[in-house]
Amino acid sequence: MPVLFWTDILIFVLVAVVTAFFFYARRREHLRAPWRQVSRSGVAMGSVVVLAFYATVALLDSLHFRPVLGDRGEDGRVQYAHEVLSVFDLLATSIRTRDEKTYSAPFAAFLYAKETVELPDGRQERRYPRLRHGGSHLQNPDEDKIGDIIATSVFASVKGLLVWSGSCTVLLLLLAGRTRKNLGVVFEDVTRGRTHTRWRSILVTLGFLLVVSFVAADLSAKYHILGTDKVGEDVFYQTLKSIRTGLVIGTLTTLVMLPFAILLGIMAGYFRGWVDDVIQYVYTTLSSIPGVLLIAAAVLILQVYLDNHAEQFASVAERADLRLLFLCLILGVTSWTSLCRYLRGETLKLREIDYIQAAEALGVRHFSIISRHILPNVMHIVLITVVLDFSGLVLAEAVLSYVQIGVDPTMNSWGNMINSARLEMAREPIVWWSLFAAFVFMFTLVLSANLFSDALRDAFDPRMRRQP
Amino acid sequence: MIAYITRRALYAIPILLGVNLLTFFLFFVVNSPDDIARSQLGDRRVTAEAIEHWKRAHGYHRPLIINGDSQGFGRITDTVFFDKSVRLFAFDFGSSDSGRDIGYDISQRMWPSLAIAVPTLLVGVMVNVTFALGIVFFRGTYVDFWGVVVCVMLLSVSSLFYIIGGQYLLSKLLHLVPISGYDTGVNALKFLVLPVIVGVISGIGSGTRWYRTLFLEEIEKDYVRTARAKGLSEQLVLFRHVLRNALIPLLTGIVVLLPLLFMGSLIVESFFGVPGLGSYTIDGIQRQDFAIVRSMVFLGSVLYILGLILTDISYTMADPRVRLN
Numbered sequence: 001m002p003v004l005f006w007t008d009i010l011i012f013v014l015v016a017v018v019t020a021f022f023f024y025a026r027r028r029e030h031l032r033a034p035w036r037q038v039s040r041s042g043v044a045m046g047s048v049v050v051l052a053f054y055a056t057v058a059l060l061d062s063l064h065f066r067p068v069l070g071d072r073g074e075d076g077r078v079q080y081a082h083e084v085l086s087v088f089d090l091l092a093t094s095i096r097t098r099d100e101k102t103y104s105a106p107f108a109a110f111l112y113a114k115e116t117v118e119l120p121d122g123r124q125e126r127r128y129p130r131l132r133h134g135g136s137h138l139q140n141p142d143e144d145k146i147g148d149i150i151a152t153s154v155f156a157s158v159k160g161l162l163v164w165s166g167s168c169t170v171l172l173l174l175l176a177g178r179t180r181k182n183l184g185v186v187f188e189d190v191t192r193g194r195t196h197t198r199w200r201s202i203l204v205t206l207g208f209l210l211v212v213s214f215v216a217a218d219l220s221a222k223y224h225i226l227g228t229d230k231v232g233e234d235v236f237y238q239t240l241k242s243i244r245t246g247l248v249i250g251t252l253t254t255l256v257m258l259p260f261a262i263l264l265g266i267m268a269g270y271f272r273g274w275v276d277d278v279i280q281y282v283y284t285t286l287s288s289i290p291g292v293l294l295i296a297a298a299v300l301i302l303q304v305y306l307d308n309h310a311e312q313f314a315s316v317a318e319r320a321d322l323r324l325l326f327l328c329l330i331l332g333v334t335s336w337t338s339l340c341r342y343l344r345g346e347t348l349k350l351r352e353i354d355y356i357q358a359a360e361a362l363g364v365r366h367f368s369i370i371s372r373h374i375l376p377n378v379m380h381i382v383l384i385t386v387v388l389d390f391s392g393l394v395l396a397e398a399v400l401s402y403v404q405i406g407v408d409p410t411m412n413s414w415g416n417m418i419n420s421a422r423l424e425m426a427r428e429p430i431v432w433w434s435l436f437a438a439f440v441f442m443f444t445l446v447l448s449a450n451l452f453s454d455a456l457r458d459a460f461d462p463r464m465r466r467q468p
Numbered sequence: 469m470i471a472y473i474t475r476r477a478l479y480a481i482p483i484l485l486g487v488n489l490l491t492f493f494l495f496f497v498v499n500s501p502d503d504i505a506r507s508q509l510g511d512r513r514v515t516a517e518a519i520e521h522w523k524r525a526h527g528y529h530r531p532l533i534i535n536g537d538s539q540g541f542g543r544i545t546d547t548v549f550f551d552k553s554v555r556l557f558a559f560d561f562g563s564s565d566s567g568r569d570i571g572y573d574i575s576q577r578m579w580p581s582l583a584i585a586v587p588t589l590l591v592g593v594m595v596n597v598t599f600a601l602g603i604v605f606f607r608g609t610y611v612d613f614w615g616v617v618v619c620v621m622l623l624s625v626s627s628l629f630y631i632i633g634g635q636y637l638l639s640k641l642l643h644l645v646p647i648s649g650y651d652t653g654v655n656a657l658k659f660l661v662l663p664v665i666v667g668v669i670s671g672i673g674s675g676t677r678w679y680r681t682l683f684l685e686e687i688e689k690d691y692v693r694t695a696r697a698k699g700l701s702e703q704l705v706l707f708r709h710v711l712r713n714a715l716i717p718l719l720t721g722i723v724v725l726l727p728l729l730f731m732g733s734l735i736v737e738s739f740f741g742v743p744g745l746g747s748y749t750i751d752g753i754q755r756q757d758f759a760i761v762r763s764m765v766f767l768g769s770v771l772y773i774l775g776l777i778l779t780d781i782s783y784t785m786a787d788p789r790v791r792l793n
Binding site: 281282284285286287288289290292293294296297298300301303304305307308391395398399402403404405414418422425430435439442443446447450451454 | 482483484486487490491494495503504506620621623624625626627628629632635636640728731734735738749750753754756758761762764765768769772773
């Protein structure tokens with residue numbers, strides 16, 4: 001039975017909007033031009049591939065449902081489990097369900113903590129017990145492990161490379177068909193980086209990611225490749241689940257604040273007078289409250305509300321989802337003010353330009369002037385702001401969760417992972433793998449988002465645009 | 469000048485009133501004082517008497533905005549809004565939900581905050597400007613390219629990792645400084661080193677990149693070309709002409725931050741166990757102490773507006789072309 005969370009709905013809306021824009025912009029040269037410039041940047045295209053990988057995981061993780069229980073109920077109807085799963089959970093069943101007792105290091109075959117084990121002859125001894133799942137197929141872990149890991153990785157890399165070369169061939173054939181060139185010529189163009197779109201960096205990144213994910217998938221079937229956490233849950237699974245949280249915060253926040261920012265910013269700049277005064281007053285007031293404090297205040301209030309209305313939520317996941325959505329809303333409230341200010345300034349400038357004066361003189365209605373003349377001319381600011389804000393929001397999630405005003409503690413997120421791992425810093429030997437996993441995944445996401453947004457800004461900002 | 473400042477200060481009043489109304493709405497209208505009391509007392513089956521007692525003890529028992537039972541001014545003054553919100557204008561913060569005097573706590577706790585924030589800002593600006601000037605000096609070369617790449621990488625790391633990494637490296641592995649804590653007087657010094665270092669390093673990425681853009685904007689202007697045409701050396705152009713002119717946006721960018729330094733940094737202070745205003749706020753948030761959070765929201769807004777006014781003033785001082793009117 002499918003389950004739709006609020007954030008799921010908004011994610012699908014976002015996907016629909018992006019797809020619609022893609023088809024709309026495809027046939028309009030002035031909209032395509034800056035994108036084409038972005039596609040000329042190798043770094044940006046590599047980042048796009050990385051971002052696409054993250055987005056795929058997040059989308060798979062957004063298709064929620066309640067699985068069917070094996071036995072039918074008394075009245076013969078199909079029974080659904082109480083627990084809400086996603087398609088991604090289904091794909092990752094093997095790492096999701098194989099829990100250990102407590103911490104274990106990456107690739108470990110033994111538990112992190114010593115336990116009293118009863119030997120066959122009745123004596124008791126304290127030693128590191130074997131893991132229930134991690135490396136349990138090995139007879140003699142100390143000797144066989146390295147060889148097994150290498151063999152599995154090599155085999156998986158070969159699989160990954162096969163898939164990669166398959167997709168390369170398809171792409172080359174498509175390119176050759178479109179440009180009506182010889183396949184060999186196309187191959188040489190791509191490898192020398194002479195194509196218009198930087199296919200070379202796309203393919204190199206894709207190959208790297210495919211190999212890494214195949215190796216990770218095959219190894220995680222046998223080991224906990226990033227270890228397990230305090231309650232024995234696989235850290236690799238946790239960090240993959242956190243991707244959705246990070247992306248939701250990064251994208252939905254801007255999605256919910258955009259309508260306000262665009263509408264109010266343009267209205268203030270266009271109508272001036274008392275409208276301008278009121279809107280300026282509103283955003284000055286909001287922006288004068290330090291962001292963290294406003295978020296803290298709002299989340300505290302939400303907490304009180306949730307405490308007092310616990311009966312309204314069907315499941316913990318639904319409650320956590322509502323909190324996530326609310327966090328997006330409140331982050332949106334704190335971040336729309338700067339965009340609003342930019343748009344107001346830009347509209348004030350645009351308003352004095354001749355073609356808008358002409359439109360006004362010809363008696364075009366306000367609404368048409370705004371939607372046909374002003375809005376298209378400020379969209380580049382909106383786009384740049386949205387993309388630039390993304391990485392900041394992903395980072396903010398971690399900090400807010402640390403302060404305990406972020407996402408729900410039951411929700412998988414990098415902030416929660418860091419927060420719980422931080423308390424284990426004092427242990428000896430140090431429990432580093434949760435931090436490491438969160439670091440690697442966050443860093444990759446934020447770095448590629450930053451690189452992509454830089455290229456995007458260069459392409460869209462008229463001040464930066466280079467003459468072709 | 470004085471007329472301008474007065475006018476700006478008067479403008480601040482409606483904004484602060486707005487802030488107050490907003491926080492009042494958030495804290496008392498979305499959730500009634502009863503809800504707050506119930507969540508503070510922690511049990512769902514709290515008796516009405518216990519709630520009433522808690523409200524009376526913390527001054528939430530009055531009507532919200534208009535008190536119909538009182539006479540004259542009492543109709544307005546004898547309310548939660550007046551008692552909890554309007555009083556903030558006189559910087560009378562009242563007492564926290566746990567019964568301590570907030571004003572006294574703030575006056576005690578702002579010094580540790582400043583002791584960390586001021587050196588972090590000063591050292592940070594010096595380090596960033598030096599790096600940015602170095603990158604600009606080698607602009608268009610591999611140094612420039614890799615400098616920017618390193619900056620982007622540095623700013624892609626969450627500030628939490630800088631703190632954890634710093635604590636692990638300097639305190640746990642090298643045993644140079646204590647992991648966290650604070651002390652009074654000169655003894656505080658050894659506790660300050662690590663937060664300041666971490667603060668500076670975590671700001672290098674964004675800071676250096678920002679200053680680099682400032683310098684590059686400046687370096688394309690006509691007067692720089694003239695200076696080069698006169699035959700001045702690149703160092704002289706960079707340090708005497710570019711740096712001085714870029715100081716205007718640089719300084720004003722710093723001035724706007726100055727008042728907010730009082731507030732301290734939330735995460736740095738709570739990670740390092742520094743008893744400053746940042747950790748005070750975090751404690752307030754985690755203990756769900758609404759009085760503290762409300763006071764800090766107000767204080768933060770006042771300081772923010774103060775920063776904006778100071779920025780305008782510093783513009784006129786740094787750049788004689790700017791006139792306030």
